Amino acid sequence: xxxxxxxxxxxxxxxxxxxxxxxxxxxxxxxxxxxxxxxxxxxxxxxxxxxxxxxxxxxxxxxxxxxxxxxxxxxxxxxxxxxxxxxxxxxxxxxxxxxxxxxxxxxxxxxxxxxxxxxxxxxxxxxxxxxxxxxxxxxxxxxxxxxxxxxxxxxxxxxxxxxxxxxxxxxxxxxxxxxxxxxxxxxxxxxxxxxxxxxxxxxxxxxxxxxxxxxxxxxxxxxxxxxxxxxxxxxxxxxxxxxxxxxxxxxxxxxxxxxxxxxxxxxxxxxxxxxxxxxxxxxxxxxxxxxxxxxxxxxxxxxxxxxxxxxxxxxxxxxxxxxxxxxxxxxxxxxxxxxxxxxxxxxxxxxxxxxxxxxxxxxxxxxxxxxxxxxxxxxxxxxxxxxxxxxxxxxxxxxxxxxxxxxxxxxxxxxxxxxxxxxxxxxxxxxxxxxxxxxxxxxxxxxxxxxxxxxxxxxxxxxxxxxxxxxxxxxxxxxxxxxxxxxxxxxxxxxxxxxxxxxxxxxxxxxxxxxxxxxxxxxxxxxxxxxxxxxxx
RNA sequence: GGCCGGUUCGUCUAUCGGCUAGGACAGCCCCCUUUCACGGGGCAAAGACGGGUUCGAUUCCCGUACCGGCUACCA
Numbered sequence: 145x146x147x148x149x150x151x152x153x154x155x156x157x158x159x160x161x162x163x164x165x166x167x168x169x170x171x172x173x174x175x176x177x178x179x180x181x182x183x184x185x186x187x188x189x190x191x192x193x194x195x196x197x198x199x200x201x202x203x204x205x206x207x208x209x210x211x212x213x214x215x216x217x218x219x220x221x222x223x224x225x226x227x228x229x230x231x232x233x234x235x236x237x238x239x240x241x242x243x244x245x246x247x248x249x250x251x252x253x254x255x256x257x258x259x260x261x262x263x264x265x266x267x268x269x270x271x272x273x274x275x276x277x278x279x280x281x282x283x284x285x286x287x288x289x290x291x292x293x294x295x296x297x298x299x300x301x302x303x304x305x306x307x308x309x310x311x312x313x314x315x316x317x318x319x320x321x322x323x324x325x326x327x328x329x330x331x332x333x334x335x336x337x338x339x340x341x342x343x344x345x346x347x348x349x350x351x352x353x354x355x356x357x358x359x360x361x362x363x364x365x366x367x368x369x370x371x372x373x374x375x376x377x378x379x380x381x382x383x384x385x386x387x388x389x390x391x392x393x394x395x396x397x398x399x400x401x402x403x404x405x406x407x408x409x410x411x412x413x414x415x416x417x418x419x420x421x422x423x424x425x426x427x428x429x430x431x432x433x434x435x436x437x438x439x440x441x442x443x444x445x446x447x448x449x450x451x452x453x454x455x456x457x458x459x460x461x462x463x464x465x466x467x468x469x470x471x472x473x474x475x476x477x478x479x480x481x482x483x484x485x486x487x488x489x490x491x492x493x494x495x496x497x498x499x500x501x502x503x504x505x506x507x508x509x510x511x512x513x514x515x516x517x518x519x520x521x522x523x524x525x526x527x528x529x530x531x532x533x534x535x536x537x538x539x540x541x542x543x544x545x546x547x548x549x550x551x552x553x554x555x556x557x558x559x560x561x562x563x564x565x566x567x568x569x570x571x572x573x574x575x576x577x578x579x580x581x582x583x584x585x586x587x588x589x590x591x592x593x594x595x596x597x598x599x600x601x602x603x604x605x606x607x608x609x610x611x612x613x614x615x616x617x618x619x620x621x622x623x624x625x626x627x628x629x630x631x632x633x634x635x636x637x638x639x640x641x642x643x644x645x646x647x648x649x650x651x652x653x654x655x656x657x658x659x660x661x662x663x664x665x666x667x668x669x670x671x672x673x674x675x676x677x678x679x680x681x
Numbered sequence: 682g683g684c685c686g687g688u689u690c691g692u693c694u695a696u697c698g699g700c701u702a703g704g705a706c707a708g709c710c711c712c713c714u715u716u717c718a719c720g721g722g723g724c725a726a727a728g729a730c731g732g733g734u735u736c737g738a739u740u741c742c743c744g745u746a747c748c749g750g751c752u753a754c755c756a
Binding site (some may be wrong): 199200203264279356364374377398482486511566569639642655656 | 686687693695696706707751752
């Protein structure tokens with residue numbers, strides 16, 4: 145028995161999957177689902193699988209799959225197996241697994257757990273309006289109505305005939321009712337009284353929600369196999385999770401209502417004992433009001449919702465991503481992790497490695513979290529400060545170059561990055577904070593100093609130029625010392641001269657300590673900017 | 682409507698029956714800084730409501746309210 149248990153553990157290596165539908169940009173909530181999958185897998189030395197759920201051919205979007213890989217790569221959450229990376233359970237794209245699903249649907253029919261239905265979508269639409277039932281559902285009551293065209297009403301012969309004639313059909317789950325039970329367990333009533341066990345009720349443990357009481361009676365007869373031969377999500381997720389040996393299945397809370405269906409399918413196809421452990425993650429909500437966060441909210445409130453820029457190939461409409469808005473992937477991941485999870489301490493800044501070590505599904509919060517862009521910005525700022533100047537160089541350099549700044553000296557840029565990163569919330573902030581190191585400022589805020597300008601200050605700067613020309617050690621502390629000495633000799637408060645000096649070098653009232661700027665600029669450039677500015681005053 | 686889930690400062694959250702309810706973001710104030718930041722210090726701010734259980738409930742149970750999700754041949 146003991147050996148058996150160990151063996152069992154080995155077979156059931158942790159394997160999780162993220163199964164997006166490639167229909168457009170990758171949403172914050174999607175990335176968080178990836179993250180939690182990834183963290184859980186890596187924490188347990190398991191595998192993280194990416195499966196593409198493209199069973200709805202009407203929703204195919206060019207480039208969407210490739211985009212998902214790019215987002216995962218940017219985030220540093222690489223799958224161990226995927227359509228692109230391959231793996232022992234290929235193919236990982238459901239459209240390429242079409243043939244697999246049908247046999248399971250037919251197995252269910254053979255077992256009496258599913259049936260054929262011949263209504264077209266239009267006919268179902270018609271029923272909904274004719275019957276004036278807004279939510280007409282195919283279920284244990286309606287499926288036996290003589291008006292319905294399904295294998296239960298029509299009988300075996302007629303059904304076969306229709307199928308042989310090429311009539312389009314779907315396969316629907318036949319949710320159990322008491323009459324069916326009577327056939328298989330004649331004395332079920334006594335048993336129910338004796339044991340109190342309702343065979344249609346199942347208890348499932350959800351890793352974040354605890355014990356869930358499920359009732360098969362709560363779901364209707366969902367379509368399992370569509371008329372085009374493709375499975376719906378419901379069938380595909382169960383079949384593929386089984387075939388791919390998924391040990392833990394994590395998904396958004398919006399799937400909770402169909403959990404009884406999925407459990408029903410596991411029950412009748414592969415056995416509950418083989419079912420993965422479920423965890424239904426809380427939703428990410430709109431910052432204002434309520435409801436699920438959507439791309440629209442980002443557009444409306446001015447923040448990204450997608451991981452990376454996404455351009456809809458049909459409308460050419462571009463939606464901004466966190467990457468392009470100037471977020472570091474570390475910050476993006478960190479922020480997402482803290483929405484709904486914490487390690488029980490006050491620690492908030494985590495690297496991916498730290499998250500992998502600390503993560504546990506039991507510490508995931510149950511309630512949805514409103515997205516707070518201000519906090520997201522704080523995470524980014526923290527990560528910019530925390531990231532080494534050298535690593536920032538590789539990220540910031542292309543951004544500056546794109547902005548038309550020519551970088552000839554990486555060492556100089558590293559110094560500058562160290563000087564300015566405290567004041568950058570977004571990576572793009574490096575442009576404004578560094579451009580004046582490389583180019584003479586285009587706009588000089590002379591208005592900030594002109595009103596208080598006088599001949600005395602003119603003389604001071606003339607003297608400063610002479611002194612700086614002779615300076616041997618062009619270092620910020622030396623420059624500051626000389627500056628203050630000359631100010632003292634001329635009997636001007638240094639404070640009144642600092643701002644003019646800053647404006648001369650930077651163009652505006654911002655940037656690091658002015659003498660640090662002068663040091664990086666070098667003697668020639670510093671003097672040239674002072675001289676240029678004096679002419680404007 | 683039906684079913685399922687949720688409910689601690691404005692926001693993200695800690696608390697696994699003992700609470701003067703802790704932290705972070707945002708806000709406000711002060712210090713540091715002759716720019717802007719960083720940093721340091723401080724202020725303000727919460728257990729939806731009603732019943733139980735208990736010596737004691739934010740914590741456990743039940744109702745109510747509110748919020749959300751689902752209710753497609755979409756995922």
